[in-house]
Amino acid sequence: MVRQFLALALAGSVAALAAAAPAAAAEGTPPPPREKWSFSGPFGKFDRGQLQRGFKVYREVCQVCHGMTLLSFRNLSEPGGPEFSVAQVRTLAAEYKVQDGPNDAGEMFERNGRAGDRFPAPYKNDNEARSRYNAVPPDFSVIAKARTYERGFPWFVLDMFTQYQEHGVDYISALMQGYEDKPPQGVNIPQGLAYNKYFPGHAIAMPKPMEDGRVTYEDGSPQTLAQYSKDVSAFLAWAAEPHLEARKRMGFQVMIFLLIFAGLMYFTKKKVWKQVELHPEDLTPRPPTEYKT
Numbered sequence: 660m661v662r663q664f665l666a667l668a669l670a671g672s673v674a675a676l677a678a679a680a681p682a683a684a685a686e687g688t689p690p691p692p693r694e695k696w697s698f699s700g701p702f703g704k705f706d707r708g709q710l711q712r713g714f715k716v717y718r719e720v721c722q723v724c725h726g727m728t729l730l731s732f733r734n735l736s737e738p739g740g741p742e743f744s745v746a747q748v749r750t751l752a753a754e755y756k757v758q759d760g761p762n763d764a765g766e767m768f769e770r771n772g773r774a775g776d777r778f779p780a781p782y783k784n785d786n787e788a789r790s791r792y793n794a795v796p797p798d799f800s801v802i803a804k805a806r807t808y809e810r811g812f813p814w815f816v817l818d819m820f821t822q823y824q825e826h827g828v829d830y831i832s833a834l835m836q837g838y839e840d841k842p843p844q845g846v847n848i849p850q851g852l853a854y855n856k857y858f859p860g861h862a863i864a865m866p867k868p869m870e871d872g873r874v875t876y877e878d879g880s881p882q883t884l885a886q887y888s889k890d891v892s893a894f895l896a897w898a899a900e901p902h903l904e905a906r907k908r909m910g911f912q913v914m915i916f917l918l919i920f921a922g923l924m925y926f927t928k929k930k931v932w933k934q935v936e937l938h939p940e941d942l943t944p945r946p947p948t949e950y951k952t
């Protein structure tokens with residue numbers, strides 16, 4: 660009876676999951692194409708050059724609208740990130756104006772940024788952003804983790820084994836390239852919004868942020884929208900998880916430790932039970948009269 664019930668429940672959930680996948684596709688938001696990332700997989704590492712380029716794109720394009728208030732300037736020079744030099748970070752921080760205070764007169768004042776300061780937000784509050792852009796541009800500190808998309812059954816099960824975690828970055832990269840000047844037939848986009856293939860609902864308040872040639876790269880990388888999109892997404896992945904490399908390294912060390920530990924435990928168990936295995940006849944059960952009540 661219980662078995663039958665379990666089998667039924669399992670069959671039901673499999674059917675429901677299988678039905679859910681086409682439902683997501685039917686809404687008309689195509690899944691973002693999967694890209695290759697240097698930081699994917701158990702041994703993935705960020706590409707320093709890519710992070711530096713991504714930061715340049717953020718600074719020159721996205722920063723006007725999107726803040727990154729959980730990140731400090733000094734993070735940019737830490738190991739595992741874009742690894743700018745400390746001097747570079749100081750110069751960079753000094754280009755920003757940061758509010759500080761109160762001073763002796765009790766007033767708040769502005770000063771040049773220092774490496775320990777966080778990135779200042781581009782607007783005072785959400786209402787100001789809304790009145791300017793029609794919507795609030797989300798903060799970028801953890802956006803690569805906060806945005807994702809449904810892969811549907813059976814992918815979300817397989818993803819656990821293939822360790823695919825780059826849903827957010829794939830989405831952001833696709834979003835940058837998903838603008839189309841003319842929405843397809845039958846799709847109405849309200850005034851002030853733009854059509855984007857990958858944005859759920861397609862009507863996005865963010866105007867197309869960049870096109871080919873928008874940012875100048877000094878390292879000879881192609882100055883194309885596709886390259887900018889990948890670079891800025893990789894940078895956001897780092898911003899959302901600055902310790903990714905350390906986490907992956909630690910994970911690998913833990914696996915090795917567990918493997919050695921399991922081996923040691925196996926031989927310990929063999930030794931402890933050796934006498935019992937050699938002389939099972941010595942093991943006579945205690946009569947119940949010897950039990951303490």
Ligand code: HEC
Nearest residue numbers: 720721723724792794795796797806831863864865868891
């Ligand atoms: C002119 C202002 C502006 C610029 C420049 C801009 N954005 Fe946006 N962005 C917005 C607004 C407004 C929204 C909110 C859109 C909405 O909710 O419809 C948004 C939303 C987003 C989202 C979230 C989409 C979602 O799924 O909710 C991402 C990711 C994003 N922007 C990335 C970027 C990147 C990367 C850049 C730089 C290359 C950039 N934006 C430049 C205004 C801007």
